[in-house]
Amino acid sequence: MKIGDIVIGLFIILSVVLMIIPLPAGILDLLIAINLSLGLIVVFNALFAREALNMSSFPTILLFATMYRLSLNVSSTRLILRDGEAGSIIETFGGFVGGGNPVVGIIIFIILVIIQFLVITKGSERVAEVSARFTLDAMPGKQMAIDADLNSGIIDEHEAKARRQKIQDEASFYGSMDGASKFVKGDAIAGLIITFINVIGGITIGSMNGMPIGEAMSIYTTLTIGDGLVSQIPALLISLATGILVTKVSKEADVSQILIAQLFNVPKALYLSGGVLIILGLLSPLNPIIIVGLGAIIIIAGNNIDKSLQIQSIEDEVATGEVEADEIRRPENVVSLLQIDPIELEFGYGIIPLADVNQGGDLLDRVVMIRRQIALELGAVVPIIRLRDNIQLNPNQYIVKIKGVQVSEGEILFDHYMAMNPGFVEEEIDGIETVEPAFKLPALWITESQREKAETYGYTVVDPPSIIATHLTEIIKQHLDELLTRQDVQTLISNVKETHPTLVDELVPKLMGVGEIQKVLQHLLREGISIRDLVTIFETLADNASINRDTDILTEYVRQSLKRTISKKFFTSNETTSVVTLDPAIEQLIMDSVKQTEQGTYLALDPEKTQLILKATEEQINRLEEVGRQPILITSPIVRIYFKKLTEEYFKNLIIISYNEIESNIELQSIGMVSIS
Template sequence: MAAPSTLAANLKQYSDLVIAGLIIGIVLLIIVPLPPGMLDFFLILSMSLGLVIMLITMFTTEPLQFSIFPSLLLVTTLYRLALNISSTRLILGEGAAGKVIEAFGQFVVGGNYVVGAVVFIIITVIQFVVITNGSGRVAEVGARFTLDAMPGKQMSIDADLNSGLITEDEARAKRERLQREADFFGAMDGASKFVRGDAIAGIVILIINILGGFVIGVVQLGLPMEEALKRFTILTIGDGLVAQIPALLISTAAGILVTRATSEGTFGKDIAKQFLNFPRVLLLAGVILGFIGLIPAMPNLLFLSMAAVLLYAAKTVSRERTRQALAEQQAQALQAQKMQKREPENVFSYFQVDPLEIEIGYNLIALTDESQGGDLLQRLAAVRRQCAAEMGILVRPIRIRDNMQLSYNAYVIKIRGVEVASGELMPGHHLAMDPLGQELQFNGIPTTEPTFNLPAWWVAGADRELVELHGFTVVDCSTVLVTHLTEILKQHAHELLGRQEVKELIEVVKEKNPAVVEELVPDMLSLGEIQKVLQNLLKERVPIRDLVTVLEALADGARINKDPDYLTDCARQSLSRTICQRYTDDRGKLSVITLHPRLEQAVQEAIQPTQFGAYPVLEPQLVRKLLDKLNTVVEDVTMRGLNPVVLCSPRVRLPFRRLIERYLPNLAVLSLNEIPANLDVEAIGTVSID
């Protein structure tokens, strides 16, 4: 028992070398003469191989289970042609070609050469005209339809990936499978040409063998004309049958394989299930055959026997279907009883809201189709990575869906089902903007850049280089949408950070820094309290990537006070270098706007604690005057090319930020405790209300 197992293991291990050797051996068959006994063995092997291939196609449930078939078809065709050459060499050279060819020739010819030739021609025509052409056409149409459907299928896979229904590995596997299907049908379209050429070669070889054998038998061997015609016709027809029978089996297998795209099981099970699925058809066919069997001139017994078989089959199938229908009704009734005990309707799916989604109009679907050059899906994956690298937040997969209610070129960005931003794009055009504010001197469609509401123009793709030469910034549609989305993510990052995301981030920290997590959670702070602090940081665009430092600062501060505002200030002080680095210039200098001492004193005295934090309660006229003065100073600093930052005392910082955030949401407010000692600070403006 050990020897066969060892042999099988060795063959499996060195299968590449074995197959390569066999293919080289097939080529050698064309050159090296074969004795009749060895030719008999190879002919029987050819028929066995054709039979096995056809049976495999009947037991497969989908074409990709036998994806090697196109290459195997080429090899078997080459193998049969090599055997044809060897048998032709023996027939014309020795007037004999082994027992297999002679037996097939004697059996089919049966003493009548014309009948044998006609039978061979019919087999060849069936294979060439019917089976080969049909399977080739099916493969061609299947390849075309598969390629046409690839963009939609890829978009469906990408949509499932973005919505989190499948993982990246599953999406990769589905894309590979989709590509393999397209390659398979394309290969089958080309492989059918091999079978067609094989059939043509069989007819040519038949004519050559008969004519050549007749001439050789009469001229060289000195045989009588009738004897020469008899001997070489039998051998030629036998040779043709031995070659065409495996070819017929394999071409039939090709037709079965490419026509089973919608099968649900094996070939036999599909026939048994679908052919017997219409008992009325069997009943009608049995009645018709019964009437034909009553006609006196017909073979009554045969027709009546077949009618009886069909009527019995119709009755049996009808009885079985009735039994199955009763069983299904009982199962449905039992299921209905179970459902009555439960909630009448499952409404939980309506409570599932996507954290972040983008709805696009019909014309923007091409941006998500890779086959049309769309790269939006890859850009969204890059945005998620950018948010993780720059801000330290975990952005869930972004769902993209088409919305026919939108205009063709519009898109809408939603956070938890609520629209937060929108815009319009023009596929095939580029957005041109000029930082200097000059007018576009070329053909363009005026518009407004959706992210920062700047004046812009849509220009044709052919004019892009010309517009760039005149100093304009030109970007494509995907870049416009991704830039808008990135800015929205920065503005609303605190809304996307839920308790589940905080828990996952803490689990990542715990892998390498378990001490700080075990000390802090849950003994000192809960997930909700940590979430509140992290949201406060993100709301002011402070990155939380260095989560270890933040958690250590919270562990130190929670011993004194668990107020979220206090803990936020503690975290900001620990991230002072990170915060200030975002606002320093190329020389490492921080330019700040200060508050006049009397203004700062007024704000400090007006601070009132509430359940939502400390807020300054000032008179409306004073607030209006303060905002106007602050806006004037900020505009002056911005015109000078500097990044404005307000610097004030620690006690005033957060209340003052809450006072101005509705009117100046992007203005950073720092406290003196957040300035590193070695940082060069320059006051470039002062806000006062005098």
């Protein structure tokens, strides 16, 4: 157990013990002095804290301090009523503040309580309540702002996490302060009640012991007032600290800097204030020496501040000129210009409202969801997507860049919806003909008034942010393999190592390097295969990498291990899927054309044979598309990778799967065969 924990525990126990066990007057003096010290420490810490969260534990401090102070009240009350004394500190306060007159002491005490209860405590309570309400109301907007900064690349994941935590801490702090301010209010009320009880009880006990009423009133009232003062002064300091914390607005400077800068930074205000005081001193019965003198001091101070500001302005202007000159003379730093964003979405000024949270746009939120969706679907972490406006584009145009190069573009109509016929709708609606950018399907732009009618007919209707988000998602999926860097792979390896250290130690770097694993994962992503099941992928690589280091062949082994994932992605278990197959003669021709080198294998097929195979493949793809089926071709495991390389540049949407990648419960129907015979 730490020393701090022991001290806190003993402090709490002491607060309870003080209410039960009688204390000598000397020890009570020490504890009262400690109470005064704590009040001073708390108020100065609150005064010089940069922001309220620097004293996030203040509600707990307030509770402990209130409990400790009330326990001292109980101990001092016991001494006053039992012995007619309560230590030197209480006697000194009672006699000094009242000047030997109990009535004056009572009045001073009541004034202190009124100041604390009606002014400071009441105001702090209200400020804490409003701050808590506004902090909670502002949380969603702050969260969205953080997500926007994260998506635009201004901050990284670590800083975003820290900012979110700070928002939660602020909400908890102001919520706690709203409730903790009630401690101060209750403490003030308790102080009044205890004082009243002490006065009445002291006079009664003194009278019962044969003491004259006047003498009893003088002694017990003086002691009670002293007790109330030594209790209420620390309470007043704590109340002041509460007010300072909940009214802090700046995080850049402490209170002294802010007050001086804001009160004495406008010479005109000082000139006017000094002039008014001088006029009052000369034309009114007020003491002219004091009033005119003070006005003159203020005017002189304003003149000095005016000169200082002019000198500062000149120095700032000179410094700015020197900086600009240094910038001109300094060789240009072009390193920052070499940075390339992995993914960029640029759009014209007409699309800005869709990305502006203040105008109700939710495009930034959709971009966040894209990264989450792809992480869940394909198991890869998408880099930060940079969003920026580009005045060189048409107002409603947007482009998508991968590593600084434009790969796709689209155009939307603001305040319109895109309606697409799924193929079975016969009713026609009026609209502007267009093409859906992600899948190149025919579509119509329709107005808000036509939306309900189109949905009733059966059209698929989407809004502009959904169009852009869908298009961006498809572009990212198509290029996800080239976005997967070695650093990303190392991060994935580290994540697996946390739960499967033996597997990773066996595979990396003994059998495969990070670059080789990267190539295998890129092969899988290129064909839309999820890499979320990294444990299965790594185990398959560990089993086969010692026999064959060819990443193409290793990818085929991994695909066979992921046959459940592949089958679920491309087939439906409760219905028959139409596919085409590859002629065994073509398979044999391909295998005979495979050449082995030290760098790996490649396909050296006769160009005429290649054209015949491609033409036959196109015919079978068209047959599948005519019946509304996804083009899937089934081939033997050993041929799959080479046939994929042969056709991938010509048929982007052709899915090629080997027999070993299909689960046994999948029903297939071959409606054709790719053949050149």
